[in-house]
Amino acid sequence: MKRRDFLKATAGGATAALCGIGTAEARENKEPLENAIGILYDATLCVGCKACVRACKEINGLPPSIMGEDVQYDAARDVSGDTYNVIKVYKNGTSEQKDREVDGFSFAKKSCMHCVDPACVSACPVTALDKNPQTGIVQYNPDTCIGCRNCMVACPYNIPQYEYNDPRGQIQKCQFCNQAGVERISQGLLPGCAEVCPTGATLFGTRRELLEEAKRRLAAKPGEAYTYARGRASDGLHTHDKEAPEYRQHVYGERELGGTQVMHIAGVPLQKLGLPELPERSYASIAEGVQHTLYKGMIAPAIALAGLAFVVKRNTSKADQDDPQSKNSRRPEPNNDRGEP
């Protein structure tokens, strides 16, 4: 190749590639389902009793996590193969006041966010994870899972957990207490965590009503009485009144990567509670856009294969004709003078 041709080819290739940045066929973020269910976790209501952690374990048949000698409490520090839901604490300085960023503290919940456009579902090669078309629950089927753990690396919240210490381990995650054998949502019951929460910090409802409720709370004047529901957002009977705290003006999960069905509000910045700062565009939509641009209907690979087969055939067939007895007809240049016996 001549130097000038080479430079031209380089520049051309690079330009074409860079133009591709914005133009790859992309799909939009997925939209929330009509009847998507959800949870609103209000950190300002949470008293850190961990009743939700215990109920979750009991309902889902998970063993308690014991740390050290103290066996009185479930000491789970994070989600794991044994823990779907955990309450954590944020502390700063003297930790004097609840729900304050500086010299304060706050509780935080970590469990599956049931994303509107879940990365784990997009990444799973064998559809072992899927999104229920009615409820939007991200469900898991251990019978098809191959254990590649692509869901784990894809999840922005590190939720799916593989059982590393079991030779026959599987992925474990919150399935909204509605997996086969539990089916609380299908029976009209609450998920365990929302049922036992004494303050309504973990509140069940449809995503739509929870989002409205979250925005109402954020709009409430700090110090004024506010009526909080317990269990179900639509429950008008089991309520309690409390002074509204000073909320951060951020419903985490309204827009993050296309939104989530489990949403969080708090008095401290949500990033302090283990929730990463994320853009609105879902990575699943970008990855699928790239993948479907290249492989739509397998048309491009088929054309490439046909072209390659033609070129290879042309470059190898001459050898066949010249030397039909050759055991090495893959050699494309029959008349080279090297090593011909």
Next chain:
Amino acid sequence: MSEHKPVEGRILTLPFMFLGVLGVIGLYFLGVRFADGLGAVANINSGYPWGVWVVYDVVIGTALACGGYALAFVIYVFNKGQYHPLIRPAILASLFGYALGGFGAFFDMGRYWQFYNILMPSNWNFNSVMLEVGLCVMAYILVLVIEFAPALLERMGATGALRWLNKVLFLIIALGLLLPTMHQSSLGSLLIIMGAKVHPLWQSLQLQPLLALLTALTMGFSIVIFEASFSAIGFKRRSETPLLASLGKVIIGLLAVYLVVRLAELVLRGKLGLAFAGDLAGNMFLLEMALFIFPLWVLLSPARRNSGRLLLFAAVSLLFAGALYRFNAFLIGYNPGPGYSYFPSVPELMVTVGIVAIEIMAYLVFVKKLPVLHSAEHA
């Protein structure tokens, strides 16, 4: 007569037996993994589900095994027959590299006894990059077996089968060009969905497949240079430097496109400053870039390129560059958030070392028993 001949010599040499010991240690820990679970051997955890077994054995291992792919491109698409002496050893090395990748993916699978589920069309999720990688790598291993079959058939004297195979070989070769293009780019696309967990210096989103493919090709050509140079020394064979030097010219083009795209992405998205942040990620990026640029400096001058030693250094540098690019993107620049850390355990590393040792042993047996290396004089 075939131009390829088995190498003379004993199989049970001292280095071979040393490799055997490493292989046995690796297999022992692999046994522990199957008996007691992944956690008993590997340090992978909730935050770092993919450790060296995925990143080295599969992602880097298959890129290092791109020699057959890269060379086939030059020979069969650009019709450069003079490189033909190099193809058979390259195909063999590719076969072992991909077999290691496939085996690595298998023993890393948390539910390996259900791996057949990825072959069932009813389970396929066409949105999944992993599906494309899995199916495509499996198909390519089959293609490599068929591409290598002539060496075996020659040895067996199966002329009938050889003649038949040669009739359809063009289609197999075409598949051998298409499939690595697909899955080597997809191995890069795996990073897209990891989103913000991948450091911005390596999260190029839509450009992931292109950057992965370009570096896989540079690694493929480099491994051909590396293997040919070492075969020349190790088996006391005639040096193929002039042939390899012209291969170096192909690398220049690939490397130039790679560097322009890579740096332009960083500049256009305003991320280049992160390279000079002085933190681990920034410094690893600079090291990676140096490993990419040094070979370019060597290859651009005909004098340097034609020195066997410098050419080998350039190839080795490129192998490290491509490997580090992958380590950086998948592990060092992968951050699941506070509270998680990962460093491979000794048993975990020994599994990888052992499997690589077995791979090299198999390669040595094959070149000594089968007509793989090119025997004729050529200049």
